[in-house]
Amino acid sequence: MRILMIGDVVGSLGLKTMSVYLPKLNKLYSPDAIVVNGENAAGNGRGIGKAIAREMFELGVHCITLGNHAWGQAEVFDFIDEEQGIVRPANFPVGTPGQGFTVIPTQAGKLTVINLMGRTFMAPLDCPFRKMDEILEQVPTDSCILVDFHAETTSEKQALAWYLDGRVSAVVGTHTHVQTADERILSxxxxxLTDVGMVGPYDGIIGMERSAIIKRFLTQMPVRFSVAKGRCQFNAVLIDIDKQTKKAKHLKRIRIDEDTPLIS
Known part of the structure; x- marks a missing residue:
């Protein structure tokens, strides 16, 4: 089974960038499943709307994962319970709208996509480690398993990966928007992969307009952030999984940087 996991899509530029490169990558690599983190895909970089989700699915995406900005757009509550292709962090408290994992049928077999959120420097959610133990008891035994761990620190991401080593096919980190160069297969x-990176503005600071973020560091005062414009970047990871053993065979990072503006 071949999975294309695409990093956090940021704002309208991120969605536009994905619409340009995803068809080309789909043709080049022929993935069995395409998963994308869409928690920053709204125009202001927070949350996701129904029209955005529809556009992603029309581009060939099989599953959209979320994160700490899952509720950034009020309209998400109108459709998240109905959409089987969207998963929010599974370790949100019981009763939270939406689902924490889903099983996707592909030509290469079943793929279970699980979304979790870290707790270090983030909201005090339920323990992602123990939540995974609960979920794995419900996952079909004949399914490959991809975990999107939306977390801040490298140590927490590595710890979860080692905790799950041999029990899931792959653990891919999201949230920091900076692709790491540590792809590997555990023992x-x-x-x-600690972080897959982002899709969207290349000249911003983690996708946001630079001056506002610099001002916040200089003044320590509240500042309104906005999605940056200009050049774009596309970050993803290609994961090959053995259909029989459900273990990873190879990971290939994908990074595309544009030298000229995609849109003004």
Whole structure:
């Protein structure tokens, strides 16, 4: 099974960038499943709307994962319970709208996509480690398993990956928007990448307009952030999984930087 996991899509530029490169990558690599983190895909970089989700699915995306900005757009509550292709962090408290994992049928077999959120420097959610133990008891035994761990620190991401080594096919980190160069296969066969990176503005600071963020660091005062414009970037990871053993065989990072503006 081949999975294309695409990093956090940021704002309208991110969605436009994905619409340009995803068809080309789909043709080049022929993935069995395409998963994308869409928690920043709204125009202001927070949350996701129904029209955005529809556009992603029309581009060939099989599953959209979320994160700490899952509720950034009020309209998400109108459709998240109905959309089987969208998963929010599974360790939100019981009763939270939406689902924490889903099983996707592909030509290469079943793929279970699980979304979790870290707790270090983030909201005090339920324990992602124990939540994974609960979820794995419900996952079909004949399914490959991809975990999107939306977390801040490298140590927490690595700890979860080692905790799950041999029990899931791959653990891929999202949230920091900066692609890491540490892709590897752990000793018991779980593929791992600390952070897949982002899709959207290249000249911003993690996708946001630079001056506002610099001002905040200089003044320590509240500042309104906005999505940057100009050149774009596309970050993803291609994961090959053995259909029989459900273990990772190879990971390939994908990074595309544009030298000229995609849109003004």
């Amino acid at each position: 018991k066969g779980t593929g791992y």
